[in-house]
Amino acid sequence: xxxxxxxxxxxxxxxxxxxxxxxxxxxxxxxxxxxxxxxxxxxxxxxxxxxxxxxxxxxxxxxxxxxxxxxxxxxxxxxxxxxxxxxxxxxxxxxxxxxxxxxxxxxxxxxxxxxxxxxxxxxxxxxxxxxxxxxxxxxxxxxxxxxxxxxxxxxxxxxxxxxxxxxxxxxxxxxxxxxxxxxxxxxxxxxxxxxxxxxxxxxxxxxxxxxxxxxxxxxxxxxxxxxxxxxxxxxxxxxxxxxxxxxxxxxxxxxxxxxxxxxxxxxxxxxxxxxxxxxxxxxxxxxxxxxxxxxxxxxxxxxxxxxxxxxxxxxxxxxxxxxxxxxxxxxxxxxxxxxxxxxxxxxxxxxxxxxxxxxx
Ligand code: AMP
Numbered sequence: 452x453x454x455x456x457x458x459x460x461x462x463x464x465x466x467x468x469x470x471x472x473x474x475x476x477x478x479x480x481x482x483x484x485x486x487x488x489x490x491x492x493x494x495x496x497x498x499x500x501x502x503x504x505x506x507x508x509x510x511x512x513x514x515x516x517x518x519x520x521x522x523x524x525x526x527x528x529x530x531x532x533x534x535x536x537x538x539x540x541x542x543x544x545x546x547x548x549x550x551x552x553x554x555x556x557x558x559x560x561x562x563x564x565x566x567x568x569x570x571x572x573x574x575x576x577x578x579x580x581x582x583x584x585x586x587x588x589x590x591x592x593x594x595x596x597x598x599x600x601x602x603x604x605x606x607x608x609x610x611x612x613x614x615x616x617x618x619x620x621x622x623x624x625x626x627x628x629x630x631x632x633x634x635x636x637x638x639x640x641x642x643x644x645x646x647x648x649x650x651x652x653x654x655x656x657x658x659x660x661x662x663x664x665x666x667x668x669x670x671x672x673x674x675x676x677x678x679x680x681x682x683x684x685x686x687x688x689x690x691x692x693x694x695x696x697x698x699x700x701x702x703x704x705x706x707x708x709x710x711x712x713x714x715x716x717x718x719x720x721x722x723x724x725x726x727x728x729x730x731x732x733x734x735x736x737x738x739x740x741x742x743x744x745x746x747x748x749x750x751x752x753x754x755x756x757x758x759x760x761x762x763x764x765x766x767x768x769x770x771x772x773x774x775x776x777x778x779x780x781x782x783x784x785x786x787x788x789x790x791x792x793x794x795x796x797x798x799x800x801x802x803x804x805x806x807x808x809x810x811x
Pocket of ligand 1: 578601608609610611635636637638639643666669708720721
């Protein structure tokens with residue numbers, strides 16, 4: 452049999468992948484890169500980051516440091532990210548090296564109003580929302596959308612940070628001048644689900660199966676694989692992720708978080724153009740991990756199979772939950788992943804454990 456002709460745009464093993472962000476996603480991405488014979492160079496403002504520990508090189512500088520970004524770009528063959536809140540203007544300092552996903556995708560995904568407008572423009576439902584920049588606009592938005600509602604900063608929020616539930620007009624929080632917000636109607640949901648789509652540089656798309664996400668204190672606690680939903684709903688959720696990845700022309704991954712509303716509709720909550728916490732199970736329960744898939748997409752390699760091999764449950768180890776690491780190691784169905792973070796602060800993601808279903 453003749454071997455297939457390599458994609459002329461593909462980056463050969465031995466090339467260097469630049470990764471913006473030094474957290475646990477960058478760490479697992481660098482490990483996936485190494486497995487396929489690539490080198491990783493991390494760019495992060497953080498000293499001693501989880502990703503730097505497993506990468507060949509690390510630049511410690513601020514994301515807005517255009518000169519440092521330009522030097523970083525000169526030393527790598529392609530740039531990808533584990534963190535989408537990199538200023539788009541700073542990315543403009545990067546010349547002659549592909550950035551995958553590109554600035555256009557980031558600009559949509561890092562701003563909640565642009566993101567929801569984009570989703571609705573594809574004919575896909577979201578919670579009702581309104582952009583808010585002042586107290587008057589907030590008053591008008593509360594009237595239009597109704598209460599209870601959730602006020603969120605339009606940018607830079609994560610794990611419930613920068614979010615306020617408003618039950619009555621009188622307890623609306625004070626707004627910061629110059630800050631952009633979004634007011635979202637409260638969705639009455641039966642379940643939160645997500646789908647991660649991968650889109651290669653030739654436009655091919657592969658979706659990981661839909662999973663259920665259970666949050667505690669606004670932080671992802673567990674991912675249940677597969678999501679306990681009908682095949683028709685799982686197909687619809689995958690279709691939504693596919694349509695959005697195509698519409699955004701993503702080169703890389705697109706994680707799409709959705710609500711399954713009580714009325715049976717699927718509403719998109721948010722998108723992240725990168726590997727996602729709800730995809731960590733793929734390291735142990737899937738034919739291809741999300742991290743390997745991200746490397747494959749940005750290097751122009753054939754996409755891996757996204758098929759689930761084992762039903763499983765991924766649980767985040769937050770703060771001092773990590774102290775139970777030995778118990779997890781004793782469970783023959785459990786696969787433990789620790790991120791090498793020194794201090795187990797409350798709310799901090801220290802690791803995760805995936806327990807494969809089935810008998811021993
Ligand atoms: P987010 O940062 O937008 O992902 O929100 C964090 C979590 O808050 C979500 O996973 C939901 O559990 C909850 N949440 C956010 N927005 C809404 C909404 N419009 N309606 C109901 N729950 C929400």
